Amino acid sequence: MKRRKFLKTVMGISGILAVTPFVPIKDYLITNVSFEFTRQKIGNINELPPGSRKIYTYPVTGNPELDGDPFRKFLLLRLPDGSLKSYSAVCLHLWCLVDYKSERNQIECPCHGSIYDPNTGIAIRGPASLQFNKTLPEVKIEVEENGDIYANGVVGVIGYGKEGAV
Amino acid sequence: MGRREQSKGILSRLMDLYDWVVDRLERTVLFGIRLVIPKKLLSPHGFLGMLTLVTFIILGITGMLLLFYYKPSLTQAYDTVRLINDDVSFGRILRNIHYHASNAMLLLAIYHLFYQLFSGKYKVKNEVIWVTGVILGVLTFLEAYTGYDLILNERAVLAINIGASLTNSVPVIGTTLARVLLGFGFSDIVLHFYVFHVVIIPVLMLILLTVHLPRNLIFDPPMVAVVAGAILIAGGLFPVPLGVKFDPDVPPGVSIPEWYINSLYALIRTGIDKFVAGVLLPTLFIIYFLVIPFIDRSKGLSWEERPLATGLGIAGLAQIAVTTVWGFYVNPDKTLDLATRLVIDPVLFYTVLVLIIVVSLLASYGYTKYIYPRVKMERRRRPEPQVSxxxxxxxxxxxxxxxxxxxxxxxxxxxxxxxxxxxxxxxxxxxxxxxxxxxxxxxxxxxxxxxxxx
The missing domain is CATH 1.10.287 (Helix Hairpins)
Known part of the structure; x- marks a missing residue:
């Protein structure tokens, strides 16, 4: 009986060893190959007076089907104090597109009323503020001397927040 | 009572759960199938069908995974395959498994068919299994064909052209049939082939499997692992290339299709009427296999006692081999124009095909009549050597x-x-x-x- 058990164990170990090289298949399932966050011009500071916003597509592929993806929509904010901020426009609650309301100086979601602080991207009120993931992914911004604004990478995972950066 | 429950380990509880589930599953159709795991090394000839089914399952799993990235669109098909091949982690491995498993499935299916034919397996009330098997074989071919076109490279478009022109060549209904099967324009073709490849043909195959699989199935883990391992090794040694992206403005030059449609390609290139060469003759070939159980009236099961079926089997096998190899041949003389270089001499070609039938039948009847009796005597005299x-x-x-x-x-x-x-x-x-x-x-x-x- 003992020997049978031994043989069974050997076969079990070998079976596990035969399938383990397939484990990296997880990379196949979670890759987001079509999103290459390379450096891209997204606007000029002179077109954005303080207290205004621009919606832009990033990264642009030229393929309308891909470029229409809400996950490629971003907000470029010029806050009243003149500083620049840029966040993913995808609400962390249920993936509606959020917008900046300059009269109240806050980012608002039209679907369920989540409200984000434009200085930090953190949800301060509404359903998104009650989640674990509540900070909008932020775009790294670079401003050239002539005022051209460039996006160069995203911190966090779009739709999942900065916290969910896997 | 309570104390005894507590003394049970996690493992034995899991075993109890397993028994509980198995007891309930006994009421389901699942237990109508008897899976036999051989206790000894057996010749895989007895379960070639099961090995074919295993490759079908491998194809199903890898195919489903490939769908996560593949887009059936004229502009994106090739690019998404390239993405899978070059950029997505593990994508190259999955694509190569899928490709080589398709070759393995076709080869195993052909092997399975001829083994069953020569061993007379269709005789013992297996006619339905035989007929559905032949249809499954044709569907396997169509599945492979629609699959390799999905990449939309030059080679794929050559195969699409062959398929489209053959469909069009069918008298009376041909053009209507082509509109139904292929849609209108290349954009539709990609989408239609996609639907055929991932839904219609596989579903038809699954339905036919219910009347093809015998109730007793032999599942041999070592041999299954060998087949799977061989597919992977083949994938590593001969990774399938991406080919050149199809561009309607650029003529593709000479290209040879996948080996399994080379027979068709050779037939079409003989220059006789396309419908006769590319549709009628292959259909006759399929019918010939379908009717073998009904014309083979011999008593014995061994190939040696059934000269008609054996002769026809050898002829079929030889015809497949000869036409496939012939399909690779293109006249190397580049001073000639393309049309001339691609032509296969019809007189020679069809004479060879007919001769194959004559020679095979003569050989098999000759063997059964003159050589087999002597072999039989000798076998009786010599006892089987016992290897131990x-x-x-x-x-x-x-x-x-x-x-x-x-x-x-x-x-x-x-x-x-x-x-x-x-x-x-x-x-x-x-x-x-x-x-x-x-x-x-x-x-x-x-x-x-x-x-x-x-």
């Missing part, structure tokens, strides 16, 4: 131990190659790991035998 050699327990443990070490090594190399970005090498070692598993599974079975005898 026994492993000792220590030898067995040595084999198992070294095989496990080898497998750990193979896994290590596979992981290292994968991480270093050498997917092809990783595939080879993944295959070796699977084949090592086959060796271990076989010797574990030998071990059981030793224990039983002691």
């Amino acid at each position: 050699f026994k492993l000792t327990r220590n030898q067995l443990y040595a084999i198992l131990g070294s095989a496990i070490v080898a497998q750990i090594f193979a896994d290590g190399v596979a992981f290292w190659s994968y991480i270093s970005g050498m997917a092809d090498l990783a595939m080879i070692w993944m295959g070796i790991s699977l084949i090592t598993f086959a060796v271990i599974a076989h010797f574990v079975r030998v071990g059981y035998e030793i224990i039983r005898e002691e």
Whole structure:
């Protein structure tokens, strides 16, 4: 009986060893190959007076089907104090597109009323503020001397927040 | 009572749960199938069908995964395949498994068909299994054909052209049929082939499987692992290229399709009427296989006692081989124009095909009549040699131990190659790991035998 058990164990170990090289298949399932966050011009500071916003597509592929993806929509904010901020426009609650309301100086979601602080991207009120993931992914911004604004990478995972950066 | 419950370990509780589930599953159709796991090394001839089914399952799993990235659109089809092949982690491995499993499935299906034919398996009330098997074979061919067109490279478009022109060549209904099957324009063709490849043909195959699979199925883990391992090793050694992206403005030049449609390609290139060469003759060929059980009235089951079926079988096999090889031939003289270079002399070609039938039948009747009686006598005189050699327990443990070490090594190399970005090498070692598993599974079975005898 003992020997049978031994043989069974050997076969079990070998079976596990035969399938383990397939484990990296997880990379196949979670890759987001079509999103290459390379450096891209997204606007000029002179077109954005303080207290205004621009919606832009990033990264642009030229393929309308891909470029229409809400996950490629971003907000470029010029806050009243003149500083620049840029966040993913995808609400962390249920993936509606959020917008900046300059009269109240806050980012608002039209679907369920989540409200984000434009200085930090953190949800301060509404359903998104009650989640674990509540900070909008932020775009790294670079401003050239002539005022051209460039996006160069995203911190966090779009739709999942900065916290969910896997 | 309560105390006894507490003394139960987690493992025995899990076993109880397993028994509970199995008891309930006994009421389902699942238990109508009897899965036999052989206790000895058997010739795979007896379960070639099961091996074909295993490749079908491998194709199903890898195919479904490929759908996560593939887009059936004229502009994106090639690019998404390239994305899978070059950019997505593990994509190259999945694509190569899918491709080589399709070749393996076709080869195994052909092998399965001819083994059953020569051993007369369709005789013992298996006519329905035989007929559905032939139809499944045709569907397997169509599945492979629609699959390799999905990449939309030059080679794929050549095959699409062949398929489209053959459909069009059918008298009266041809053009209507083409509009139904292919849609209108290349954009539709991609989408239609996609629908056929991932839904319609596989579903038809699954339905036919219910009346093709026998109730007793032989599932041999070592042999299954060998087939899977061989597919991986083939994928690593001969990774399928991407080919040149189809561009309607650029003439593709001479290109040879996949081996399994080379027969068709050769037939069409003989220059006789396209419908006769590319549709009628292949259909006749399929019908010829469908009716074999009904014209083979011989008593015996052995191929040696059934000259008609054996002759027809050999002829079919030889015709497939000859036309396939002929399909690779293109006149190398580049001073000639393309149309001339591609032509295959019809008189020679069809004479050879007819001669194959005549020669095969003469040979098989001759064998049965003149040679077989003598062979039979000789066999009776000589008793079957008894080969027996026994492993000792220590030898067995040595084999198992070294095989496990080898497998750990193979896994290590596979992981290292994968991480270093050498997917092809990783595939080879993944295959070796699977084949090592086959060796271990076989010797574990030998071990059981030793224990039983002691």
